[in-house]
Amino acid sequence: MSLSGARDRWRHEASRLGRSALLAPPAIVLAAGALVLSTAARSGAPVARLAAGVVEMGLPLAVGIVVAGLVSSDPLLELQLSLPTTFRVTLARRVALLLGWAGALAALGTVALVLGGRWPGRGINAQTQLVWLAPMILLAGLGLAAGALTARGIVGTATVGALWILQVVDPGVFVAHRAGRLLYLFANGRVPGAPYTVNGRLTSVWAHDRGLLLAAGLGLTVMAWIALRSPERLLRGAQST
Numbered sequence: 001m002s003l004s005g006a007r008d009r010w011r012h013e014a015s016r017l018g019r020s021a022l023l024a025p026p027a028i029v030l031a032a033g034a035l036v037l038s039t040a041a042r043s044g045a046p047v048a049r050l051a052a053g054v055v056e057m058g059l060p061l062a063v064g065i066v067v068a069g070l071v072s073s074d075p076l077l078e079l080q081l082s083l084p085t086t087f088r089v090t091l092a093r094r095v096a097l098l099l100g101w102a103g104a105l106a107a108l109g110t111v112a113l114v115l116g117g118r119w120p121g122r123g124i125n126a127q128t129q130l131v132w133l134a135p136m137i138l139l140a141g142l143g144l145a146a147g148a149l150t151a152r153g154i155v156g157t158a159t160v161g162a163l164w165i166l167q168v169v170d171p172g173v174f175v176a177h178r179a180g181r182l183l184y185l186f187a188n189g190r191v192p193g194a195p196y197t198v199n200g201r202l203t204s205v206w207a208h209d210r211g212l213l214l215a216a217g218l219g220l221t222v223m224a225w226i227a228l229r230s231p232e233r234l235l236r237g238a239q240s241t
Helices: 003-017 017-042 047-070 077-081 089-117 125-151 154-169 204-225 232-237
Strands: none
Touching: 017 047, 017 089, 017 232, 047 089, 047 125, 047 154, 089 125, 125 154, 125 204
């Protein structure tokens, strides 16, 4: 395929992805940013911690929910499944576009917060970006796998939302146990006394947590890729919703 052909293909996939999917990440940032400023003004909570949470928690949630919905949201799914290019290749392109778009927003947001002194840490490095990248990959993989295995995007969306809510509302369930703390999404100083930092420095537990989240997200993506080989199951799932 020529360069112009490839560009047209990616432009087409971006249009098929839809405005709502592309607008979800920046909408999350704007809404959560407004909430941060309002909360900080009322309670005196540190803006740095709240602002970092927008990038660390809000964007990964938006990506996970949107990715889950992509499995069964295409109104032309039956036509897609009849084309020479398999649906899972098309879906992979759309997921890559969404991850690239949301990742760019998260990276730029992180850099802006660090430069503005609003990030709970110092410097712009790989560790800074892993704060949001690891949970984003895990939630995207989880949403994709749950949606693909059940052929219902709503199941993927519910699974992502349930895990996110559980970790936000009751992080102690994860942090208190060795296995749980290695799969905790938001290990950026949010839970006092958690073993992710010592004297302001990141520990090996934090590094293991980030690595396992990335590995689990990639493993779930592979699982989804295998599950998406069955177009008949996808059609049955679409027809039953």
